[in-house]
Amino acid sequence: MAAPTMEERKACWGARDEFWQCMDNHGDDASKCEKLRLSFESLCPQQWVKYFDKRRDFLKYKKQLETEGYHPPEAAGKS
């Protein structure tokens, strides 16, 4: 399976950005963004979809740290 070309990469990133924009607008409600999700999954290799999903989680977490600060998990027990 050949690696995506530059055109394919840009198409994938565009679909990803549209999907993420929709998620941002609807508070991460995936049901509101189904069409864009399907477009995103069709234009990007499966591995990239997984990678970008994880990346979004990371970026959100990072933003949370920057705005709210770090809250250690409340689960009991010392590490």
Add this chain to the structure above:
Amino acid sequence: MLRALLSRLRRPPAPPPRGAVSRRALPLWQRALVAGAGAGAAAGAWLWLRRRKRQERERRRREALRALPQGDFALRDQAGTRRAKSDFAGRWLLLYFGFTHCPDVCPAALERLSRAVAALEWDPALPPLQPLFITLDPERDDEAALRRYLRDFHPRLLGLTGSAEEVRAAAAAFRVYAHAGPRDADGDYIVDHSVLIYLLGPDGLLLDCYGSGKSAEELERSVRRHMRTYQPLSPPQ
């Protein structure tokens, strides 16, 4: 003024006036001269010591650079030609390790690298800079894959691949972290890897490395500064 001083030296000093304390008192201008000479000697000594200290610091830095891993490689370029690091002796290199199935990080890094090299090419006073890409995914990135991938970036960007051992050795020589992730149903996988652009000087030693936070302009400025201030290391004693 000099004549007065010389005549003073030739004549024996006049005896001090009777009753006066026998103490030599130089006129003001001679005292100023002595003070000036003293200050000059002190300044000279300070400058000399500072230069010695700087030379010592440079010497220690060069020894440390020489002790770093030499970052060697013996690979094939996208035309199939064998390329070893020694082939690039005397040339400036800007090097990036990545893989062609990379989702976003590698295209972004190669874009920055290409823009920096293109900007530096405009300056005729600077030595030529060779952009280099080494794959961390030799299983999929053969010569054809490299040709397809690299045509979207700088025209002189050279891509290198090889056997799994050769690539592993090259990555280890630069202390690059690389780890292939799990394969999916299509056999696709992502190679997790450290993201750095390396600058090597004409003597083959690592001069600097740049993370993903450095823009193309910052890359260009830094490489330009290194090229201007570059001092070849003396051969090892």
